[in-house]
Amino acid sequence: MEEQKEIETVMQKLERQRDELLLQIHLAKAEAKEEWVSAEKKWDHLKAKTPVVAKEGGESLKDLGAAVKLVGEELLRSYERIKKSMEK
16 A cells, blocks of 8 residues: 555656656747747848848948847857757
8 A cells, every 4th residue: 555655656746747847848949939030030131131231342341240240149149049958
């Protein structure tokens, strides 16, 4: 009788922990997806603007270089966070 109660206790703990992990995984996936959508918008905007400004040259090109560097660094950080969340 005692063993059955211990087994039930272990099973309850396992089920509770399993449910908590499933929720965390679901939330992590949703968070990663949101970050991906945000990063894709930045990427698309950057890709669309780069050729246009590059053709103009001059100061616009200098500004573009600074913007590309800034947005590129943001995107790299976003991609790294997404990658880490997928490794969990």
